[in-house]
Structures are given as structure tokens and as C-alpha cells.
Amino acid sequence: MTDEQPDVPSPRVRQIVAAARELVEEEGLDALSMRHLADRLGIRAPSIYKHLPDKRALEHALISATFEEQAALFEAALAGSADPLGALATAYRDFARRHPHLYRLMTQRSLDRDRLNPGIEERAAQPMVQALDGDRDLARAVWAFAHGMTILELDNRFPADADLDAAWQRGLDALRP
């Protein structure tokens, strides 16, 4: 009955994760190293290992926290909106534009689900399912569309003169139930 799940983080761990978040937001994903993070905290890199077992644990703590934040945003966007899908899409896109490096952290590598807060992925995905009246296949299609638009925009893959607002609208109008 060994239930290996992330503990509730101590205050110090939360400080460390908060510093990691600032670091990623300000300097990008590649800047997230144990040394660099320690600099921000005013300590030496090896000290971090007294609080977190390794770098993956740090990343997953940050990812979990960001899922929590996204889930809250999406739930709020959904609440009492006349156009649930549109509101959700706007919240999704806005989050990624405000936190491009965090967005990449969450989406551009495979996840170790054992190291995430249990159920948090599902909680962040739930509002989309709800906005689509419980249609999970359609919700997955819309998620793929939203992620594709988002990451292609962040990575500068659309032509410079592309009208991305228009592309979002066309996609959402087509996919709306």
C-alpha cells in the first residue's frame, strides 16, 4: 500500500517553486537550472536538494501549481458566460500570451503523472468538457485546436500577416456545438 504521491509542499518548497516560476517567466525555460534558481534564492544550488529530490520534482511542482491556476481561471471564465466556448478560448489564449514560458513548460514535454497533484490535469480539462455539453471527443478536438493555435502563435509559425483573430473565430464557429 505504498502510495507515492507528492506531499503537501512545505513553506520553503513553496518559496523555491515561486522563485522558479519567476525565473521561468522572466528568462525562459532554458534558464531554469538549479544554479540559476539558487542565485535567485540567495543560496547555493546543492541546498535545493534538501527540499526537493531532483529537478523533475521541481518542474512538476511548478507544473502542478500552474494547472491549479489555469483550472481556476477556466472555471471562472465559464461561470455565467453567455458564450462558454468563446469565453474559455479567450481565457486559454490569454493565459498563454501572458505566461508563454510557463505554457511551454506545461505542454512541450511529456508529463510524469505520478509526480503531479492527483486529479489536477482532469480539473483543468473539465471546463472544456462542460462547455461542450459533456461531448469528450469534441472537447478533445477543441483542445487540440486551441493548443495548436496557441503554440504555433508563440513559436511564430504563422506568416507575419496572418489574421489570427480571424483564424480563431473560424475555428471556434465551426467547432461550436
Added chain:
Amino acid sequence: MTDEQPDVPSPRVRQIVAAARELVEEEGLDALSMRHLADRLGIRAPSIYKHLPDKRALEHALISATFEEQAALFEAALAGSADPLGALATAYRDFARRHPHLYRLMTQRSLDRDRLNPGIEERAAQPMVQALDGDRDLARAVWAFAHGMTILELDNRFPADADLDAAWQRGLDALRP
């Protein structure tokens, strides 16, 4: 009037890029280092720099070649199909499943367009525009959907029991003009 564009590759450069492709396909993106590539070629890493100026040049030569291959595949899929969009989507998904690491190489970082073969990005995108009767906004929406489905599948982001064929169908049916 200095027009800095990639030269036509010498035979040796093509050998090197071909070896890089095998390396990436068999061992993944992280395995692509100058040393590792040199091992495959039976030479030492510094020798590669006699043929290519740096690692970015190598990557972009490989990306250009892969765009060429994709463009040909997409054009063939489109030719004489009763369901152009469906045929294109199948070709897109199949390519990514057969060459997941190459697909990542092409999509998961920003491109230096100056280092790509001129016009190759557009050529690979053209079949999608054509399948959508020239509607560029819709073509971008469909591309985003296809990329999102593809990369989320490769990165194992959908639930294990998700019916991805169904999600693809729902998305394509909705977006079909």
C-alpha cells in the same frame, strides 16, 4: 545586395544530413549532437565543421529536407482525392506517427527562416490552403487543429482511453467547408 541563402548542398553535406536524420529518427532529438553524429559517420566531430558552419545549420538543412518530403507527400495526398481534407489530414498524421522525432524537430522550436530553403515552408502549407478552396483563415484553423491533435498524441497528453480517431473525425467534420 548580399543575398544570404543556403547553398545547394554538396554530396558530402547531404551524407551528413542523411546521417543526422537517421540519428534523430532512431535515437530522438536529444541524441543529435555533433559528437554523436560524427560517430555515425565514422569521423570526428570537428570534421563536420568543415562542411557545415554550426549546429543550427545542420538542423535547418535537415528541416528543409523534411519540409520537401512533407510537401511532396501532401501534394500526392491531395491529387485526385474525393475527400481532399480527409486525405491531407491522414497524410499529416501518418507522417508524424512514422517520424515522431523529425516532426518534433520541425515544430517544437522557432525557425530561422533565413536558414531554410526559400519558399519551402509555403510549399508544404499550400496543399492545405488548396483543400480549403483558398480560405487561408480556415486553413490556419485546420492546421492548428491537426498540429494540436498530432503533438498532443505524440506527447501522450490525451487520456489513455481517449478515442483519437473519433476526435479527429469530429474536428474534421466540423471544419470541412
Added chain:
DNA sequence: GTCTATATCAAGATAGAC
């Protein structure tokens, strides 16, 4: 909880001989 010192490894790239 933090430190110093260190192990270990691997990366991109250059100089200069042959």
C-alpha cells in the same frame, strides 16, 4: 538548512598539423 568541494558528464566550437 546551508555551506564548500567535488564528481561526473556532455555539449559546441576552434587551432593548427597532416
Added chain:
DNA sequence: GTCTATCTTGATATAGAC
């Protein structure tokens, strides 16, 4: 076109003292 030798950098992580 390839070689050896080397520079430079930076990463994760551990041991053990304080």
C-alpha cells in the same frame, strides 16, 4: 577532408562539515 588536442561552458547531483 580529417585528425588530435584543447578551450570553454554549464549542467545534475552527492558527500560531508557546520
